[in-house]
Amino acid sequence: MRVSQFPLFTLKEAPADAEVISHQLMLRSGMIRRLAAGLYTWLPLGLRILRKVENIIREEMNKVGAIELLMPSIQPAELWQESERWNQYGPELLRIQDRHDREFCYGPTHEEVITDLVRREIRSYKQLPINFYQIQTKFRDEIRPRFGVMRAREFSMKDAYSFHTTKESLEETYQVMYDTYSNIFNRLGLEFRAVEADTGSIGGNASHEFHVLAESGEDAIAFSSHGSYAANVELAPTSPTEQCNESPAQALEKIATPNQHSIEEVCKFLNISAQQVAKTLIVKSDNPEEDNPLIALVLRGDHELNAVKAQKLEGVANPLEFASESEIEKSLGCKIGSIGPLQLKCPILIDHAALALTNFACGANQDGFHYQGVNWKRDASKIKEPRSVDLRKIVEGDPSPDGNGTIQIKRGIEVGHIFQLGDKYSQALKASVLGADGKEQIITMGCYGIGVTRVVAAAIEQNFDEQGIIWPSSIAPFDISLIPINLKKSDQVKATCEQMYTDLQNRGLEVLFDDRDQRAGLLFADHELIGTPHRIVVSERGLENSEIEYKGRQDTEAQKIPMTKILDFLQNKITRN
RNA sequence: CGGGGCGUAGCGCAGCCUGGUAGCGCAUCUGCUUUGGGAGCAGAGGGUCGCAAGUUCGAAUCUUGCCGCCCCGACCA
Structure with missing residues (x-):
């Protein structure tokens, strides 16, 4: 195609609302x-x-x-x-x-x-x-x-x-x-x-x-x-973690934690890491009319809930729905931010990694208080045989579910x-x-x-640089951009371009011939923006030596190719890809 | 749906706070010069300032409503 008959609606600046x-x-x-x-x-x-x-x-x-x-x-x-x-x-x-x-x-x-x-x-x-x-x-x-x-x-x-x-x-x-x-x-x-x-x-x-x-x-x-x-x-999926912490059990302590609600705040206040805390999320159950309209999900402090997994579990509402502040206060007797699994008055599902914790901290189900030094077996007597389920989002470094290597x-x-x-x-x-x-x-x-x-x-998204798009050859709009320098001034450039345009098309290549009367810089910029994989430049300077200039879209330097070889050279380049 | 922001020439923006004849850059058109990395000079065209109502002698500017668009959120435990 000739640009004079195939308009390029290129823009120097992108509209402000284009994000990606x-x-x-x-x-x-x-x-x-x-x-x-x-x-x-x-x-x-x-x-x-x-x-x-x-x-x-x-x-x-x-x-x-x-x-x-x-x-x-x-x-x-x-x-x-x-x-x-x-x-x-x-x-x-x-x-x-x-x-x-x-x-x-x-x-x-x-x-x-x-x-x-x-x-x-x-x-x-x-x-x-x-x-x-x-x-x-x-x-x-x-x-x-x-x-x-x-x-x-x-x-x-x-x-x-x-x-x-x-x-x-x-x-x-x-x-x-x-x-x-x-x-x-x-x-x-x-x-x-x-x-x-x-x-x-x-x-x-x-x-x-x-x-x-x-x-x-x-x-x-x-x-x-x-x-x-x-x-x-x-x-x-994530798998049950080995219980690795064999250090002796600490005594259970109830600590006043005034105005400390988020995991981050509690950790800072108690000077512990998020990995030593159990967080308790309260969601709606699948039988809201009955005794237990709510259900608790317990995760390690640094882990995130995987909603897709959670809503598939028995007892959990599907789609997953978080309990409101008022519902929680009404049925559990404390504000969100102080909830913990011990003595909690609703069914509890514990993530594998949370159940592997020892000597951990959690909310005490009383506003402004947390427990520290918690151990499941000793302290969670109300939970008969605590059982763990898969609740969390997998993270980098977890073992791969198929047993081969770790997760990225x-x-x-x-x-x-x-x-x-x-x-x-x-x-x-x-x-x-x-x-x-x-x-x-x-x-x-x-x-x-x-x-x-x-x-x-x-x-x-996968193929671009500062100049513009870099098309994979299979979907590029054209194979080659044919760019003349001073087309309107030089009969020789014009004749050569016309010949090249015809010859390349006869070889089955898709050529975009930029026959606009524009400066070289603008032409180069436009063709780099639209991302044609190959570019040839015809100029008087080159023709004096019987040479055509070639540059691949990702090449850093242009190269000079003798005119007699340019057609074969291009055809090789393009069919090889 | 909730929260925030924006709407002024084709595109990118200023002007709005503090009301007083609508501006800049790019693009477009004409002429001359220039011609290997988004040219220079001179001139020209182009805007119901998102829409509607209100306040006012006077509204792009203040108020209200509507419309359109963009961003964020929908995990405090």
Whole structure:
């Protein structure tokens, strides 16, 4: 393309409300423009990149036999009522009415529609397994859209749905999708991890998230230093700690701690570390009407509660809900800040690490008092055989749950998620086939998503420098920037550029020829900003020696290449990558 | 949802406290010069100061309401 016919809407300064680097660079390089909160227009440059990502996904999906189709973005309420998600989904589901007052929603996902299609069209087990996918625009009315297209309300997603007669067949396809996703992210040139994930509200059995690693990621991922273990921090289990403190038991002491509430304050006051304190959190139980509306969770002072784990435990309300100040005072008789497990008048769940404590401090259930020198067996007589559960968030340095090495934590951007759904939707929508035995059989499903627009942003989060974006070659909008110096003044430069432009295109390379009458500095800056991987400069100075200048986007120095060799040189560079 | 902040030219901002004819930089347009790292000079165009009501002789500025956007929070024990 010629820049005169393919406008670059580059900006010198980024709009002030762009927070993360990918959002800033996408605006500055002229890839996107905001229309309203969470809604973006893709400008010509951005669209080229988006299409490249889509095509890689499409090729890899097709390669393993998935079939592309396209479903409507607007969906009738009836289907969502059938799956009972019309009520389960909150305000995130954008509901709309047509002129006849019939209810619809703008699809945030397509399980219902695809299941409806399959129940109508697929009759026999002989037609299974089958895996349908589409690349479609979704809408989720996020509470707080932010970070540009990273967390937008309207976004593009590749979603695939597989259908099976047996669990084994589902597992087989799930593995194929796992491998396909790995291939896709490798081809996209991104550093990523597949991690075990919570199945969340969609339900089902196995689930993996694919995360592109980047500082700005919204999710924390726990990895083992050796071995292959990787899981969302929300999910990573911690194991019981060895009881290592064999020092003789101290006497139990009740100490006045006036106005010392937080762990930090109490530690400072008693001159101990947070590791020597037990903190007690009061949450609502799952039977608020009965004797024990509240339940206590005990953690070591320096550990954080993992809400996902806690709300799965028996007795704890799901979703997790903290008790209010007044509820606590009413039923436990003291203010928050002085609560401790000893003589506490409600059921108690103790984290592994908290139960391993000896000679520790905790609240005394009396305003302004704490205990010190507490030992579970001796002092917590009311708790019959104290038992520990897994309540806390895993931290760096913990042993890996698979026994290999220790845990490291990094941040990631979730760009893909695969699920073994089972029969949740097929059951609700009664999608069945006739089996070999002539009997009706409910279909088993899997679903597999990739956030296409988010992948574009994630690629930038991982690949940029002071000058701008550094595209991985597989998704760069152009292979080469062709930059003339003094195009309008020099017939020789002009002729050479035109020839190069034609020759490179004839070799199948994508060239962006900057034929604007602008100074060199501006051209260089623009092309570095938009991140083309290769740059050639044609100048009178070079042509006197029959040379063209070449510079890779990440090279520090340009190099001079004889004109006779430049085409082969470039083709080598580009096909090799 | 709760808390904080912002809204002035396409973009980035000043002016508001203390009311008195709306400004700066970049971008845009014209001309001349310049031409290997976001050019210089001269000139020009462009703003219902988010919207509405109020106070006032007079409101970008003060008051109230609404709208839009951004950030933080939803773990004191």
